[in-house]
Every structure is written in structure tokens, then in C-alpha cells.
Amino acid sequence: MEFVRTGIDGVDGLFSKNGYPSGNAVLVLGGPGSGKSIFGMQYLYKGATIYGEPGIYVTLEETPQKIERNMAAFGWDISRLTDEGKILIIDATTPRIQEADSDVVRSGLGMDNLIRNLKDMISKSGAKRVVIDSLSLMAFQSSDDFDMRTKLIRLSVSLSEMDVTTLVLSEARSNEIGTTVFPPETFLFDGVIWMMLDTNSQERRLAIRKMRGTKHVLGSYRFTIDDEGIKMKA
Numbered sequence: 529m530e531f532v533r534t535g536i537d538g539v540d541g542l543f544s545k546n547g548y549p550s551g552n553a554v555l556v557l558g559g560p561g562s563g564k565s566i567f568g569m570q571y572l573y574k575g576a577t578i579y580g581e582p583g584i585y586v587t588l589e590e591t592p593q594k595i596e597r598n599m600a601a602f603g604w605d606i607s608r609l610t611d612e613g614k615i616l617i618i619d620a621t622t623p624r625i626q627e628a629d630s631d632v633v634r635s636g637l638g639m640d641n642l643i644r645n646l647k648d649m650i651s652k653s654g655a656k657r658v659v660i661d662s663l664s665l666m667a668f669q670s671s672d673d674f675d676m677r678t679k680l681i682r683l684s685v686s687l688s689e690m691d692v693t694t695l696v697l698s699e700a701r702s703n704e705i706g707t708t709v710f711p712p713e714t715f716l717f718d719g720v721i722w723m724m725l726d727t728n729s730q731e732r733r734l735a736i737r738k739m740r741g742t743k744h745v746l747g748s749y750r751f752t753i754d755d756e757g758i759k760m761k762a
């Protein structure tokens with residue numbers, strides 16, 4: 529089995545093999561501002577710059593321009609990496625899914641379209657890492673829970689066929705690590721990482737709640753976001 533290094537300071541050490549199994553689709557759950565988007569982009573940035581692995585960022589929330597601007601605060605030149613083909617941003621913020629700089633435009637924002645686009649982009653770019661930001665927004669396009677589940681199953685099965693390691697970011701229903709009933713989508717994924725900002729202690733914490741194929745630490749661990757991005761506290 530191969531193991532993926534996120535490259536995020538202190539995160540890989542939470543797993544006994546210093547990373548988690550390649551090919552896993554991992555759900556990253558957290559409240560607003562908990563650091564999910566930064567975590568996702570840091571995973572792609574480190575993949576592209578340290579490990580030579582191209583990545584794809586599917587954004588349903590913020591425009592690519594805004595993402596690039598926000599990530600520049602950490603010294604990450606995302607637009608250079610997109611120019612070099614090392615990071616592709618699929619803009620799904622508009623009602624059309626389109627590759628950032630090509631004229632391949634397909635109408636619709638549905639799950640099938642997203643999967644088709646992803647497959648295309650992965651085979652063209654040789655991407656090994658994928659981030660979907662976020663599942664919560666995709667959920668709004670479902671008419672009911674059954675429809676949502678069916679779509680999610682299609683997504684998780686397709687991802688497992690695509691030879692990529694994926695982070696799917698999603699809004700958590702509560703800020704409390706471990707005390708909440710897990711949202712139904714968690715069982716569809718190979719792993720669950722929980723991020724939170726404790727409003728009493730003003731501390732950020734991260735916990736690995738599930739990861740198929742590897743042993744990992746239990747409990748939640750402190751992290752910070754500073755001008756180099758996310759870092760686990762020693």
C-alpha cells in the first residue's frame with residue numbers, strides 16, 4: 529500500500545505510516561472559518577511543490593480569483609502553479625462548470641457533470657490529488673436526502689475508480705468534536721478529519737475520526753493558522 533503525505537506541518541505524523549493510504553477519499557468536516565479551505569489548498573500546494581503531484585481544486589464556494597488572493601497571504605503563488613499546469617481550479621461557482629483557462633465549457637452543475645469534468649481533467653493533467661470545496665453546497669442541489677445519498681454514492685464510487693486521493697470539504701453540523709451524531713455522509717468516505725475552532729478557549733483543534741487502512745492518533749490536537757498556513761502545535 530502507498531501512503532500520501534499531505535505535507536501539512538505535523539499532520540502526517542498523526543498517522544503511524546506518516547501519511548494515509550493513497551486513493552482514499554477523505555471527508556474534512558468543520559464549522560465556518562475552521563480552516564477547511566486552507567487545509568485543502570495547502571494539501572494541493574505541498575503536493576505540487578514538494579511531491580511533484582498535480583492537483584485539482586473544485587470550487588463551489590469562492591471564485592478562483594478569490595482563492596488565489598486569499599492563498600497569496602501564505603506566500604503560495606497559486607496562479608503560477610495553474611499556469612504551469614500543476615494546480616487546476618475547476619470553477620463551479622457559476623451555474624456552469626468550466627476549466628479555468630480553456631474553452632471546454634459544459635452546462636449544468638449536477639453531480640454527473642462534475643464527475644465527467646473531473647475524469648476529463650484528471651486524465652489530461654495527470655492529477656493525483658483532488659479537493660472538492662464543498663460538499664455542503666452540492667447538497668443544496670438535491671431535492672431530498674435519498675437523492676443526495678444516491679449522488680454521494682456515485683461520487684465516492686467514481687473517486688475510488690479515478691486513482692486520486694481526495695479531500696471532500698464539508699460544513700459540520702456542530703462545532704463539538706466527538707459529541708455529535710455524525711452526518712450520514714461520513715460512512716461513504718474512507719476517512720474523516722474534523723477541524724474546529726473552540727469558541728470558549730479560542731483554540732483550533734483537529735482530530736482524525738476515521739481512516740481506512742492505517743492506524744492513527746485518537747483525540748484532538750491543537751493547530752494554528754499563521755502566515756505559513758496550517759501547522760499542528762508541537
Ligand SMILES: Nc1ncnc2c1ncn2[C@@H]1O[C@H](COP(=O)(O)OP(=O)(O)O)[C@@H](O)[C@H]1O
Binds near residue numbers: 562
Ligand atoms: N493569512 C492568514 N493568517 C492567519 N489566519 C488566517 C489567514 N487567512 C485566513 N485565516 C484564518 O482562517 C479562517 C478561514 O479559513 P478557511 O479555510 O477559509 O475556513 P473554512 O473553509 O473552514 O470556512 C479565517 O476565518 C481566519 O481565522
Ligand SMILES: [Mg+2]
Binds near residue numbers: 564565566589
Ligand atoms: Mg471554505
